[in-house]
Amino acid sequence: MSGWSARTGSEVPPTGGRVAVVTGIGVVAPSGVGAQAHWRTVLSGQRRTGPITLFDATGYPTGLGGEVADFDPARYADNRALVQTDRWTHLGFAATTLALADAGLPQRSPDPYGWSVTLASSSGGNLFGQRELQRLWSSPTRTVGAYQSIAWFYAASVGQLSIRHQAKGPCGVLVAESAGGLDSLAHAVRTVRRGASVVLAGATECPLSPYALACQLRSGLLSEVTDPERAYRPFDAAASGYLPAEGGAVFVVEELAHARARGARIYGEVTGWGATHDAVHTSADSCGDPRQYARAMRLALGRAGVEPGEVDLVVPDALGAPRYDRAEAVALRAVFGARTPPVSTHKELTGRAHQGGSALDVATALLAYAHDTLPASAGPGTVADGCELGFLRAPRRPRTRVALICARGFDGFNSALVLRGAAPAGGEQ
Incomplete structure (x- = not known):
């Protein structure tokens, strides 16, 4: 792709x-x-x-x-x-x-x-x-x-x-x-x-x-x-x-x-995506299937022709329920290894707007490249056991302009999207 x-x-x-x-x-x-x-x-x-x-x-x-x-x-x-x-x-x-x-x-x-x-x-x-x-x-x-x-x-x-x-x-x-x-x-x-x-x-x-x-x-x-x-x-x-x-x-x-x-400004391109399903209903004890979630990420990266090491920003689903957060961390480490790319989430600033929230994550990533700045993650303060990821603690400039956006839906939906951001127009910061 x-x-x-x-x-x-x-x-x-x-x-x-x-x-x-x-x-x-x-x-x-x-x-x-x-x-x-x-x-x-x-x-x-x-x-x-x-x-x-x-x-x-x-x-x-x-x-x-x-x-x-x-x-x-x-x-x-x-x-x-x-x-x-x-x-x-x-x-x-x-x-x-x-x-x-x-x-x-x-x-x-x-x-x-x-x-x-x-x-x-x-x-x-x-x-x-x-x-x-x-x-x-x-x-x-x-x-x-x-x-x-x-x-x-x-x-x-x-x-x-x-x-x-x-x-x-x-x-x-x-x-x-x-x-x-x-x-x-x-x-x-x-x-x-x-x-x-x-x-x-x-x-x-x-x-x-x-x-x-x-x-x-x-x-x-x-x-x-x-x-x-x-x-x-x-x-x-x-x-x-x-x-x-x-x-x-x-x-x-x-x-x-x-x-x-028509001389339009271009924010970037969706270069790859992947969608999988757990085939299991969400229950009081479930946490999603990290294998299927990781598979969606790999599909997106593969279709984009992107190696894991090329990704310079990951925006996770970030549900905020401990068992789901741990399962998401397991999936990310399965794709990227022990050292994940910079991870940045801002859902705790706004709340979780379901499908609107994952769309908002895409907006954040595209704006980050438009402003030539990967934003610091809004959290966590004290990282939970099992959730050790490469959380971005301070803003930095992009390296490759490739982002992976991840989202999970109740009852087993998993999706991942690869974006390649355009260079900022006119050196905008």
């Missing part, structure tokens, strides 16, 4: 001669609205988790999460679209608007059948569905609103964005929980190779409703620590589980010749 080289700017086309590159990044997350706001949070190491305010979580064992502060959806969509959709889709409206603006593309496609949408989703419109079902069972009318079926549906954001931006090419939704954010980018590359000029890829999430929180609590993997500074600490001796979060990132994935013809 060789392709456009970020190091040399040369073209080594894959089969069919079409290369897919990332030209736009849109972030809407607890770390901030906009790619640069997110990057500033990553560099500062400032935690953006706190008490959940989207509903009253007082009676729940977990009352903390990551919310997008001061988010005004009316800036990104008209009232008609907003009343028909869930906050999860509102976040998608915003992230896509920002990604297209960042790429220098119009908000409506001038070539509708050349544009596609491929996003990931986990559970759909939780807040909208919660409200309508409460009305169904508590109101004398025993009815739900006309938009219940389309707002809660897991493919709602893909459909809405396709309509809004006139992207009438092949569209789809990937469902693999947290792993889906990486799968969407892999599918976007395939879609470009099959003829699309522009694909909107990535994911957003909003799992902060009574129903969604109850579902997550059932897994036993949420942190019940009440101090936001201590609640979510992946790979740390004090790790106690994760905090839920909303948000994510959307990307413009574009065919290279199309991007060059």
Whole structure:
């Protein structure tokens, strides 16, 4: 799977001669609205988790999460679209608007059948569905609103964005929980190779409703620590589980010749990916299969034509549950040996946004190369036994501009993505 080289700017086309590159990044997350706001949070190491305010979580064992502060959806969509959709889709409206603006593309496609949408989703419109079902069972009318079926549906954001931006090419939704954010980018590359000029890829999430929180609590993997500074600490001796979060990132994935013809800035290329499955349901005692997880990483590296020693940044899944963290460390050491490349994670700053979180990790890696800086990991403070990895303790310049992004989804999904970042434009630091 060789392709456009970020190091040399040369073209080594894959089969069919079409290369897919990332030209736009849109972030809407607890770390901030906009790619640069997110990057500033990553560099500062400032935690953006706190008490959940989207509903009253007082009676729940977990009352903390990551919310997008001061988010005004009316800036990104008209009232008609907003009343028909869930906050999860509102976040998608915003992230896509920002990604297209960042790429220098119009908000409506001038070539509708050349544009596609491929996003990931986990559970759909939780807040909208919660409200309508409460009305169904508590109101004398025993009815739900006309938009219940389309707002809660897991493919709602893909459909809405396709309509809004006139992207009438092949569209789809990937469902693999947290792993889906990486799968969407892999599918976007395939879609470009099959003829699309522009694909909107990535994911957003909003799992902060009574129903969604109850579902997550059932897994036993949420942190019940009440101090936001201590609640979510992946790979740390004090790790106690994760905090839920909303948000994510959307990307413009574009065919290279199309991007060059209009003089677009290029962030980098997805050069390899791998996806495997444990074939085992997540249970109270499970921790994922490190063999299958490592296999996904090896597949991604092999398809990218990258040796393990060429990787200069690993962004892990970082669930924050001790047994899962140890299993992830086992998988990484199986691929890289005792001395892993620099490992950097920032989920403890934002919370875990499921498929939106893995998309956000991709944004972090691409921004790191755009700014010529590998950011220090937000943690751990005291590394837990069995989690000894090469955590990046201070920012440094990239060596090879090759990153491996890893993600796992509940019930056995494993995905890995290899990115090759472009050199920073104009020497930006």
